[in-house]
Amino acid sequence: MGKKLNIGLFGFGVVGQGLYDISVSKNLNFEFKKIAIKDPSKKRTLPESLFTTDKEEILNDPEINTIIELINDAEAAYEIVTEALKKGKNVVSANKKMIAIHLKELVAFQEEYGTSLLYEGSVCGSIPIIRNLEEYYDNELLFAISGIFNGSSNYILSKVFNENQSYDSALKKAQDLGFAETNPILDVGGYDPKFKVAIAAAHAYGIFVNPDDILNIGIQNLNNNDLKYAREKGQKIKLVPIAKKLNEATVGIYVLPKLVSKDDFLFNVENEYNGVSVQAAFADQQFFFGKGAGGHPTGAAVFSDISALRYDYKYEYKKAKQNLGLSLDNNVGIEVYFRFNSAELLKEINFNDVSESYNSKNYNYVVGTLTIAELIAKKEIILNDGAFVAETGKREVNH
Numbered sequence: 001m002g003k004k005l006n007i008g009l010f011g012f013g014v015v016g017q018g019l020y021d022i023s024v025s026k027n028l029n030f031e032f033k034k035i036a037i038k039d040p041s042k043k044r045t046l047p048e049s050l051f052t053t054d055k056e057e058i059l060n061d062p063e064i065n066t067i068i069e070l071i072n073d074a075e076a077a078y079e080i081v082t083e084a085l086k087k088g089k090n091v092v093s094a095n096k097k098m099i100a101i102h103l104k105e106l107v108a109f110q111e112e113y114g115t116s117l118l119y120e121g122s123v124c125g126s127i128p129i130i131r132n133l134e135e136y137y138d139n140e141l142l143f144a145i146s147g148i149f150n151g152s153s154n155y156i157l158s159k160v161f162n163e164n165q166s167y168d169s170a171l172k173k174a175q176d177l178g179f180a181e182t183n184p185i186l187d188v189g190g191y192d193p194k195f196k197v198a199i200a201a202a203h204a205y206g207i208f209v210n211p212d213d214i215l216n217i218g219i220q221n222l223n224n225n226d227l228k229y230a231r232e233k234g235q236k237i238k239l240v241p242i243a244k245k246l247n248e249a250t251v252g253i254y255v256l257p258k259l260v261s262k263d264d265f266l267f268n269v270e271n272e273y274n275g276v277s278v279q280a281a282f283a284d285q286q287f288f289f290g291k292g293a294g295g296h297p298t299g300a301a302v303f304s305d306i307s308a309l310r311y312d313y314k315y316e317y318k319k320a321k322q323n324l325g326l327s328l329d330n331n332v333g334i335e336v337y338f339r340f341n342s343a344e345l346l347k348e349i350n351f352n353d354v355s356e357s358y359n360s361k362n363y364n365y366v367v368g369t370l371t372i373a374e375l376i377a378k379k380e381i382i383l384n385d386g387a388f389v390a391e392t393g394k395r396e397v398n399h
């Protein structure tokens with residue numbers, strides 16, 4: 001049955017409540033001793049005596065040996081998680097922003113204080129990708145890991161593409177269903193999948209990358225012309241993060257919308273579902289599919305981490321310990337569909353070549369190749385123009 005866990009839970013929102021619902025369905029020898037929340041005036045589904053707004057009441061309780069951090073504030077989460085690890089408490093978190101920004105330091109804290117931090121729910125909700133990267137692919141050379149890592153933006157894309165709903169109403173539904181981050185620009189702007197791919201890259205390649213160095217352009221400027229372009233080509237638009245090995249020394253990591261064809265597994269990943277494609281040297285391509293957002297799917301991943309802590313499970317960061325010496329390189333060439341409003345913007349963008357160009361009063365685009373570094377340099381003016389960029393995925397461009 002494993003050792004008894006006395007749990008201090010932080011956060012009783014979508015995921016916290018989802019976790020609680022799951023926990024009452026099975027006796028795993030753990031108990032929620034206290035739950036920290038922010039707003040004491042909110043109505044709760046559990047007795048008031050279980051709740052506190054004082055984090056120290058939990059962190060200083062010697063009986064509480066396990067902290068589950070499920071709050072919607074990355075900075076406060078960092079304080080809670082580091083204090084818990086330093087006090088010898090094991091932690092489960094689903095806070096991808098906090099983990100991606102601080103991962104290197106969090107690994108060091110685990111080693112220094114002999115504690116364990118697990119975060120399966122932080123990457124692609126219910127899909128057990130971190131444990132698979134850690135345990136199953138520990139000795140496998142990985143060429144790439146990519147897919148759909150954000151439930152909200154995929155939900156929006158499904159609704160606008162398949163059901164002709166408006167972008168705004170689809171976003172509102174994703175928020176109402178509890179899929180979206182408190183600030184939804186994290187979802188639609190590609191920040192959330194960037195945090196997730198940065199975490200996955202640490203386990204796939206042993207590199208700890210500052211998320212600020214990774215390109216993220218999302219679906220925030222998508223319009224009907226972009227949808228029409230994809231439909232005419234029999235394709236769909238998906239928001240796709242990728243981490244891919246470029247050579248013996250470098251890895252390319254970025255998040256961009258992508259035009260995907262019927263023969264791509266991602267084509268049929270709809271709504272809040274996520275899909276993770278792993279391209280490995282010997283196993284070849286493998287595909288993981290499951291719900292990427294929502295209280296119960298994410299709660300299930302958190303529940304599995306809690307269960308693993310009963311047996312003192314820790315990530316070993318095996319790829320990082322292999323000292324592969326890999327680093328991020330943004331000098332990656334890609335082909336993009338680039339729809340823009342102002343001709344001035346196009347003049348600012350350094351394309352290596354342009355294979356297709358269309359101009360009319362209300363719709364202008366080019367298809368051409370450029371580097372991720374160029375998109376990073378011009379990201380602000382691209383977004384301010386209302387331009388939309390999507391990788392075509394058709395041409396492998398040498399870098």
Ligand SMILES: NC(=O)C1=CN([C@@H]2O[C@H](COP(=O)(O)OP(=O)(O)OC[C@H]3O[C@@H](n4cnc5c(N)ncnc54)[C@H](OP(=O)(O)O)[C@@H]3O)[C@@H](O)[C@H]2O)C=CC1
Binds near residue numbers: 037294
């Ligand atoms: N929703 C999803 O599908 C998924 C979410 N995640 C991640 O899980 C985490 C939680 O998300 P979610 O449940 O959706 O968020 P919610 O907004 O639904 O809930 C957040 C909870 O955190 C509490 N809270 C906020 N600040 C503090 C604080 N300083 N101390 C104590 N409690 C605090 C809130 O309290 P109060 O109730 O008083 O407002 C609330 O109960 C986030 O990191 C998110 O990115 C990960 C995967 C999927």
Ligand SMILES: N[C@@H](CC=O)C(=O)O
Binds near residue numbers: 181
């Ligand atoms: N906002 C996130 C929640 C899960 O990580 C998403 O939509 O995927």
